[in-house]
Amino acid sequence: xxxxxxxxxxxxxxxxxxxxxxxxxxxxxxxxxxxxxxxxxxxxxxxxxxxxxxxxxxxxxxxxxxxxxxxxxxxxxxxxxxxxxxxxxxxxxxxxxxxxxxxxxxxxxxxxxxxxxxxxxxxxxxxxxxxxxxxxxxxxxxxxxxxxxxxxxxxxxxxxxxxxxxxxxxxxxxxxxxxxxxxxxxxxxxxxxxxxxxxxxxxxxxxxxxxxxxxxxxxxxxxxxxxxxxxxxxxxxxxxxxxxxxxxxxxxxx
Amino acid sequence: xxxxxxxxxxxxxxxxxxxxxxxxxxxxxxxxxxxxxxxxxxxxxxxxxxxxxxxxxxxxxxxxxxxxxxxxxxxxxxxxxxxxxxxxxxxxxxxxxxxxxxxxxxxxxxxxxxxxxxxxxxxxxxxxxxxxxxxxxxxxxxxxxxxxxxxxxxxxxxxxxxxxxxxxxxxxxxxxxxxxxxxxxxxxxxxxxxxxxxxxxxxxxxxxxxxxxxxxxxxxxxxxxxxxxxxxxxxxxxxxxxxxxxxxxxxxxx
Numbered sequence: 001x002x003x004x005x006x007x008x009x010x011x012x013x014x015x016x017x018x019x020x021x022x023x024x025x026x027x028x029x030x031x032x033x034x035x036x037x038x039x040x041x042x043x044x045x046x047x048x049x050x051x052x053x054x055x056x057x058x059x060x061x062x063x064x065x066x067x068x069x070x071x072x073x074x075x076x077x078x079x080x081x082x083x084x085x086x087x088x089x090x091x092x093x094x095x096x097x098x099x100x101x102x103x104x105x106x107x108x109x110x111x112x113x114x115x116x117x118x119x120x121x122x123x124x125x126x127x128x129x130x131x132x133x134x135x136x137x138x139x140x141x142x143x144x145x146x147x148x149x150x151x152x153x154x155x156x157x158x159x160x161x162x163x164x165x166x167x168x169x170x171x172x173x174x175x176x177x178x179x180x181x182x183x184x185x186x187x188x189x190x191x192x193x194x195x196x197x198x199x200x201x202x203x204x205x206x207x208x209x210x211x212x213x214x215x216x217x218x219x220x221x222x223x224x225x226x227x228x229x230x231x232x233x234x235x236x237x238x239x240x241x242x243x244x245x246x247x248x249x250x251x252x253x254x
Numbered sequence: 255x256x257x258x259x260x261x262x263x264x265x266x267x268x269x270x271x272x273x274x275x276x277x278x279x280x281x282x283x284x285x286x287x288x289x290x291x292x293x294x295x296x297x298x299x300x301x302x303x304x305x306x307x308x309x310x311x312x313x314x315x316x317x318x319x320x321x322x323x324x325x326x327x328x329x330x331x332x333x334x335x336x337x338x339x340x341x342x343x344x345x346x347x348x349x350x351x352x353x354x355x356x357x358x359x360x361x362x363x364x365x366x367x368x369x370x371x372x373x374x375x376x377x378x379x380x381x382x383x384x385x386x387x388x389x390x391x392x393x394x395x396x397x398x399x400x401x402x403x404x405x406x407x408x409x410x411x412x413x414x415x416x417x418x419x420x421x422x423x424x425x426x427x428x429x430x431x432x433x434x435x436x437x438x439x440x441x442x443x444x445x446x447x448x449x450x451x452x453x454x455x456x457x458x459x460x461x462x463x464x465x466x467x468x469x470x471x472x473x474x475x476x477x478x479x480x481x482x483x484x485x486x487x488x489x490x491x492x493x494x495x496x497x498x499x500x501x502x503x504x505x506x507x508x
Contacts, residue, residue, distance in 0.1 A: 032306040037295040040316075044287045050441050052286040055318035061348075062294075064309035094315075094344050187304050 022056060022248045026096025026119070028087045030062035031069065031103035032186045035218030035237065039102035042241040056248060059094050061087045069105035070149030070179075081109050088117045098122060100244050102237055104146055104216050108153035120247075127243040128214060128236040129159040136212055136232060143168045143210025143231075145178055145202060147217050156216055168210040174201035178220075185219035198223045206231055276310060277502045280350025280373070282341045284316035285323065285357035286440045289472030289491065293356035296495040310502060313348050315341045323359035324403030324433075335363050342371045352376060354498050356491055358400055358470050362407035374501075381497040382468060382490040383413040390466055390486060397422045397464025397485075399432055399456060401471050410470055422464040428455035432474075439473035452477045460485055 025043070029036030040060060049055050063083060071077025084106065091099055099121045101110060107125050114121050132139060142165050144156050157167045170178060181197035184190070198220060202213050206229065214234045215221045221235040279297070283290030294314060303309050317337060325331025338360065345353055354376045355364060361379050368375050386393060398410050398421050411421045424432060435451035438444070452474060456467050460483065467487045469475045475489040 030306065030309070030311070033298045033301075033309045033312070034295070037291060037298050040294060040314075041288070041291040044291050045442060047287075049318075051437075052284065052318040052320075052322070052440055055284070055287045055316075057284070057319060058287070058314070058316040059344075060294075060312070060314040060316070062309075062312040062314070064303075064306040065311060066306075068306070090313075090348050094348065183305075186306055188299060 023097030024095045025056050025058045025244055025248060026088075026091030026094070026099040027058060027060040027062075028084060028091060028099055028101045028106075029060055029103070030064040031066055031101075031106055032219065033062050033064045034185065034188070034222065036060065036062045036102055038222060039100070039218065039237050039241060042238050043244060046238070046241040046245045048245075056245070059091055059096055061090055063087055066106075069103065069108065070147045070152075073105070073108060073149040073152050079109075080106070081112060084109055084113045085116055088113050088119070092117050092119050098244065098247050100124070100240055102218050102240060104155070104218065104236060105149040105153070107155055108149065122240060122243045122247050124236050124240045125155050125159050125216075128216070128234060128239045129156070129163050129165070131239045132165065132212060132214075132234060133163050139165070139211040141166050141168050141209045141211050143202065143205030143208075143213040144216055145170070145198065145205070145213060145220055147182060148175060148179060150216060151175070156214065168205050168208050170201045170204060174204050177201050178217075181223050182217055182219045185222050190222055190225075194223050195227050199227045199229075202227075202229060202233075277351030278349045279310050279312045279498055279502060280342075280345030280348070280353040281312060281314040281316075282338060282345060282353055282355045282360075283314055283357070284318040285320055285355075285360055286473060287316050287318045288439065288442070288476065290314065290316045290356055292476060293354070293472065293491050293495060296492050297498060300492070300495040300499045302499075310499070313345055313350055315344055317341055320360075323357065323362065324401045324406075327359070327362060327403040327406050333363075334360070335366060338363055338367045339370055342367050342373070346371050346373050352498065352501050354378070354494055356472050356494060358409070358472060358490060359403040359407070361409055362403065376494060376497045376501050378490050378494045379409050379413050379470075382470070382488060382493045383410070383417050383419070385493045386419065386466060386468075386488060387417050393419070393465040395420050395422050395463045395465050397456065397459030397462075397467040398470050399424070399452065399459070399467060399474055401436060402429060402433060404470060405429070410468065422459050422462050424455045424458060428458050431455050432471075435477050436471055436473045439476050444476055444479075448477050449481050453481045453483075456481075456483060456487075 066083040067078035067080045160167050177197040178201045184194040212232045320337040321332035321334045431451040432455045438448040
């Protein structure tokens with residue numbers, strides 16, 4: 001067997017940072033790849049660091065060929081689980097001590113993957129709901145923008161209700177616009193029409209009583225980057241980045 | 255042995271895209287991590303794609319604990335080669351068929367790494383010089399903004415002269431400002447002062463006859479994002495992204 005990256009600090013005689021080696025962060029991504037790049041940039045910015053060596057060792061497996069999650073959940077499309085499993089196993093083999101999956105819909109398939117690989121996952125949806133509870137304690141009605149697959153899986157609905165919050169979801173026509181906006185981001189088209197497709201659905205949720213909005217598909221924060229709303233917009237990609245930094249700890253002062 | 259990611263298309267019964275499986279791209283990064291995130295975003299944007307599944311499978315090892323490259327080249331700092339070697343071996347083990355290193359200075363250490371792992375590397379510096387020759391055929395004098403380590407290694411100087419081009423490098427005081435600008439980007443501080451530190455050195459190169467500028471450290475394109483010059487500025491991170499896309503081929507039409 002070759003030396004794992006996890007051992008390298010010891011092998012090469014230098015710890016990773018400060019007075020301890022922090023866990024390697026594994027990222028199971030590519031769903032889509034631009035969203036994974038967005039997550040990685042947010043992870044780097046969320047890490048307190050003065051020099052390169054303060055940052056987290058990170059291994060990213062970006063597999064855009066993972067079959068579409070919404071199609072698998074709704075219309076009998078190929079099950080993405082074998083792809084997610086192979087990716088998570090590779091991340092573990094490379095030394096990842098914690099795994100993040102910057103794709104909301106993929107969380108519907110994670111229980112069996114996590115059980116197989118035995119490495120802790122930072123759960124994007126659970127962390128997002130905890131974030132709302134702690135940062136917006138007076139909010140009760142939460143507007144959910146997500147894929148139709150995430151909607152059908154009820155991942156956010158269940159997590160919100162468990163924490164005493166009430167989900168507000170788009171009507172069918174608005175949900176179609178959200179999916180069209182997500183598809184445009186995946187095709188690299190982030191323009192005013194992309195923003196309108198998503199923002200028009202968001203405004204309907206606010207009209208229906210939503211006191212905050214969750215941009216609950218990793219393409220949506222990119223679609224809404226230049227749009228402002230009267231209620232706070234929660235970015236689960238950013239929440240996940242901060243939760244990963246908290247999970248692996250901060251570098252110690254020398 | 256577990257199934258490698260490379261085999262997964264076959265194992266799971268679905269090719270990666272179109273009528274063929276393209277090579278997995280390996281990225282040996284973390285030098286610094288923000289530059290690796292910038293490279294990944296540029297790689298995604300440089301890939302012609304309508305849907306996720308058109309994109310490249312990519313594995314990124316971002317190791318910010320790799321010892322400082324300039325310190326190793328100039329002042330007896332720890333040799334980063336063992337870290338680069340372990341990272342490249344992991345990328346190969348995970349199935350990478352081509353490797354990119356989005357750090358100019360690290361290229362001084364790559365010959366022994368490449369010889370060991372036997373996977374083709376896309377050479378950022380060589381590609382950048384070829385890019386200048388093909389896109390700016392009338393240019394002769396090339397202004398080089400880079401780390402003091404890259405300067406000392408003469409990587410760009412040799413590649414430029416081999417192609418009949420003449421390097422123009424900053425004086426000592428200007429070079430100190432370039433290094434200060436790079437350190438600010440690595441600390442996450444990209445502001446007007448960061449831009450000024452680098453741009454003031456760039457203007458001296460133009461005054462000294464440079465007909466184009468190479469932002470030859472992966473932090474520099476980020477420092478110069480909002481600055482305009484009278485000569486073209488070459489971004490080797492972007493050149494590397496385009497060269498990787500060309501190296502692995504494009505998806506075939508269905």
